[in-house]
Structure formats: C-alpha cells, structure tokens
Amino acid sequence: MAANPEDLKRALKAFKKRLKLAQLDEDSRLGHGALSGTGRSKIMAIQPPAGFPREVWEELVNQGHLRSAGYGLYELAGTR
DSSP states (O other), rough: OOOOOOHHHHHHHHHHHHHHHHHHHHHHTTTTTTTTOSSSSOOOOOOTTSSOOOOOOOHHHHTTTTTEEEETTEETTTOH
C-alpha cells in the first residue's frame, strides 16, 4: 500500500516535532548548562510517532528525508 503525499508530509512534520521535543527535554536536564561544557543534545535518532504505519516511515527513508538508525529508530537524513 503506497502512502499518499499528505500522509507523508504529516508524518515528517510529526517526526520533526517529536525529535525537537526529545532534544529540548534532554537539554533541560540538570548538568546541561552553558558552563558545563556539554553543549548540544546528543539525541539524533528517535522512535517514530505512533499513528502512522511502518510503510510511511520506509517511504520517507526511500525519498531521502529520513535515515534508519537501526532498532526501529530513525533520524533526519541531513544530520551527522
């Protein structure tokens, strides 16, 4: 079953939002201050949001928007 373009767009937007929230949550933990030297978040890959079938995530990988990081995790293709 091929995913329609609107579903792909909504899934990618949901993925980016979930990734950003995970990074902000990690950055807000104690020990992540300006003087602690830890800098940016180390979270690069996340489990994709529920509500979209696996085929949607695989299609986003095929289109080059996401990259599989293994173990069911995905990351944005432009990172690393």
